[in-house]
Amino acid sequence: SDYNTNKRRRPSDERQHRAAETLSAHRQLYERHFPLYKQPVEVGCFSLDSHRSFYNDQRRLRYYVQPRKSPDLNLRDGYTSRFVKRDESVKEKLDHVLKWILANRDKIQSRDHTPSSGALGVDFVTWRGHLTKVLTTPYETQEGWMLAASKFRGTIYISEVETETARVNRETRSERQEEMMYWGYKFEQYICADDVDGTPDPGGVVNTNEAFCTVVQTRLADHKLLFSGEVDCRVRDPDAPAAPGCYVELKTSAEICTPKQRSNFHRNKLLKWWAQSFLPGVPQIVAGFRDHDGIVVSVETFQTSKISQLIKNEYNCWKPTVCMNFCNDFLSFVKSVVKEDDPRLVYLFTWDPHRDVTFTVHRDSQYTFLPEWYIKDTRS
Numbered sequence: 001s002d003y004n005t006n007k008r009r010r011p012s013d014e015r016q017h018r019a020a021e022t023l024s025a026h027r028q029l030y031e032r033h034f035p036l037y038k039q040p041v042e043v044g045c046f047s048l049d050s051h052r053s054f055y056n057d058q059r060r061l062r063y064y065v066q067p068r069k070s071p072d073l074n075l076r077d078g079y080t081s082r083f084v085k086r087d088e089s090v091k092e093k094l095d096h097v098l099k100w101i102l103a104n105r106d107k108i109q110s111r112d113h114t115p116s117s118g119a120l121g122v123d124f125v126t127w128r129g130h131l132t133k134v135l136t137t138p139y140e141t142q143e144g145w146m147l148a149a150s151k152f153r154g155t156i157y158i159s160e161v162e163t164e165t166a167r168v169n170r171e172t173r174s175e176r177q178e179e180m181m182y183w184g185y186k187f188e189q190y191i192c193a194d195d196v197d198g199t200p201d202p203g204g205v206v207n208t209n210e211a212f213c214t215v216v217q218t219r220l221a222d223h224k225l226l227f228s229g230e231v232d233c234r235v236r237d238p239d240a241p242a243a244p245g246c247y248v249e250l251k252t253s254a255e256i257c258t259p260k261q262r263s264n265f266h267r268n269k270l271l272k273w274w275a276q277s278f279l280p281g282v283p284q285i286v287a288g289f290r291d292h293d294g295i296v297v298s299v300e301t302f303q304t305s306k307i308s309q310l311i312k313n314e315y316n317c318w319k320p321t322v323c324m325n326f327c328n329d330f331l332s333f334v335k336s337v338v339k340e341d342d343p344r345l346v347y348l349f350t351w352d353p354h355r356d357v358t359f360t361v362h363r364d365s366q367y368t369f370l371p372e373w374y375i376k377d378t379r380s
């Protein structure tokens with residue numbers, strides 16, 4: 001039942017109505033004016049507890065407690081004794097986002113007066129992280145991706161499929177790599193409090209099952225988007241801007257000692273950091289710079305909106321407009337391909353570095369990702 005659409009032959013009279021079969025990711029093709037990207041609006045949130053159970057509330061939202069400028073935080077502390085790691089072999093697909101939708105249909109803003117029965121009134125539902133990968137594609141040289149898409153009641157759902165390469169990398173990480181993945185979460189623990197008037201507890205357990213996620217709606221050109229993304233914390237000030245304006249993204253990175261390290265930081269890290277926070281409208285990123293032994297030696301705040309200015313001195317550097325135009329064209333490509341409204345049909349979009357985006361079509365396969373409990377729910 002799986003077939004590669006690139007091998008398809010169709011009568012010539014149909015050719016002009018046929019969707020393009022591939023999409024180029026060459027950055028030069030996307031150097032156009034910046035497309036419309038509406039200010040993202042938070043329409044809800046949810047939390048995942050230490051067992052990965054879903055709660056339709058903000059119970060896992062944490063509060064940012066500003067650390068000293070040169071804080072001396074040991075990110076290795078607790079790795080062997082106070083660390084509970086999420087099982088990355090469990091693929092949750094869009095399940096948590098879908099649970100949020102079932103519980104909050106009335107909160108989804110639709111400019112159409114009444115979307116047709118059962119329709120959400122949005123074009124795409126996905127995770128922010130999937131869109132981050134799409135945004136950075138024109139500049140990515142290392143890792144490809146696979147994104148599964150299905151249309152259900154007029155909305156296209158996009159869910160990532162782990163590539164073979166990513167699976168092998170995940171299953172063969174070195175002990176050093178495994179430990180360094182913990183460092184980012186440990187940094188969060190040092191500078192986040194559970195309560196608005198609380199203080200961080202560096203002696204507690206780091207449990208990466210726990211998460212707070214925002215759900216936002218926005219529009220990229222003529223694509224109406226609803227997506228969710230994990231949020232690290234918010235500022236404590238109760239008078240701060242409404243979400244997502246009060247949110248803070250936390251990051252760690254190797255300390256910068258040479259011009260070459262600074263250049264690499266600008267070219268690689270800041271691209272990923274910008275894409276991740278720009279999409280949901282998170283205005284600031286607090287970065288902890290650490291040495292080789294996992295000691296945070298300095299902390300710096302980046303305004304997401306100023307990152308594109310920061311990198312302008314880099315020769316031949318990445319451009320936000322290329323990222324957004326590629327994403328716009330990718331979503332148009334997906335819309336032109338994903339025509340059949342059937343949750344059991346999956347269009348699998350694949351991209352590898354230095355290649356075009358291609359797709360294959362699969363019915364009732366291992367790739368089907370919209371669960372029965374979602375498609376059987378008849379509320380509208």
Ligand code: A3P
Binds near residue numbers: 180182187251252
């Ligand atoms: P750092 O990004 O500070 O290294 P996020 O920053 O997106 O909130 O993710 C929190 C932490 O999860 C990261 O902190 C890192 O430790 C880990 N992490 C997230 N995505 C990862 C990935 N693709 N590979 C390795 N580690 C990852």
Ligand code: MG
Binds near residue numbers: 230231
């Ligand atoms: Mg996070």
Ligand code: MG
Binds near residue numbers: 232249250251
């Ligand atoms: Mg973070």
